[in-house]
Amino acid sequence: MTYFFTKRSKRFTLIEQPHPGGDSVIPYLEAYKGARRVGCSRFFLSSFLLYPLLKLVHDQSTSPIFKIRDFLSVVEFVFFGNRRYDLFIGLEAVNAIAGILLRKLGLVKTVVYYVSDYSPDRYKPKWVNDLYLFLDRFAAKHSDFVWDVSLAMMPARIKVGLDPQKAAPLIHVPNALFPKQISYLPYSRVVPNSLVFVGTLGWINGPDLAIKALKIVLKSVPGATLHVYGSGEPDMTRLKRLTGKLKLGEKVVFHGFVSDQVKLSQETAKYMLGLAPYLATPGSPRWWADxxxxxxxxxxxxxVITTQVPPLGKEIERDGAGIIADDTPTSQAIAITKLLKNKVLYKKMRINAIKRARNNTWENTYKNALRKMGYKI
Incomplete structure (x- = not known):
């Protein structure tokens, strides 16, 4: 986002708000004039006043005090900054609501509610979830535009009480990649019968399922291997224990976490199939996410081999670039084996995958969104 907007704005400001559980709890601000960074700061009076309470939070789950920090840091910066903004993009409801207040004060012209993650059953107890849904509905109704990364989000909102007639105009703003990430190897250089799983290793994302499926795949494709990119405890210990229990030995290779996104894309391109075996768990945000x-x-x-969970999976299967299979080891293994053993079908899907990803850049995502809002880009 920074790269895109600094090239097109006279002035651009980014406020980064650290998640709970990290070393830093004070928001970080970067200010740009055109493409040149002219300032950075961690001075937010409201956050320093909240500092003792913020440091008491040691886990990464959502924390009310951090949400209060987010709201106050945005209002503090804009209100005391003595500047007006043409466009305010608030990621998550609490930031969008801060923008709505600032618009009411005449400090912001247009407010966008940018949603990257949504679930109608996100929190327990119920009153916390009800508050979350209320804030989401408020932001969706009172912002000027809603940017959803997934087309599944708005129907879910409507199902739990949002009046579609009162909602702000919806713009689909899918996640994307940088041009250097859109790159593939010649088929002759791809590791034969190789599978890859990239991402966080929590069980809900399906790494355990991928390992169990590999055990079945090996019965008909003895040369198959699974390559896992990701890290974090206790997940890594759990997965290595499962690998040992299934006697998979060197058939599962753990590569760890790769922070450089371009390098990660280059590593991914070495393999034949990408696995996204999300578990069909009620209430999981993956049902509505991108x-x-x-x-x-x-x-x-x-x-791609995925499950019925991610909305994007249906588009991928429709475009002939992947297969949806149930979230069981057997179903996943059948889909994987089908492509590994049918080279004609595999190559056809590979061509479709390349074609589908060709224009999936952040540049195109944000250009399309702004054009739909009436900006000339």
Missing amino acids: ATKTRLYLAAGLP
């Missing part, structure tokens, strides 16, 4: 790892796979020229 599955970024599937975009990574497609951009590297990999057909």
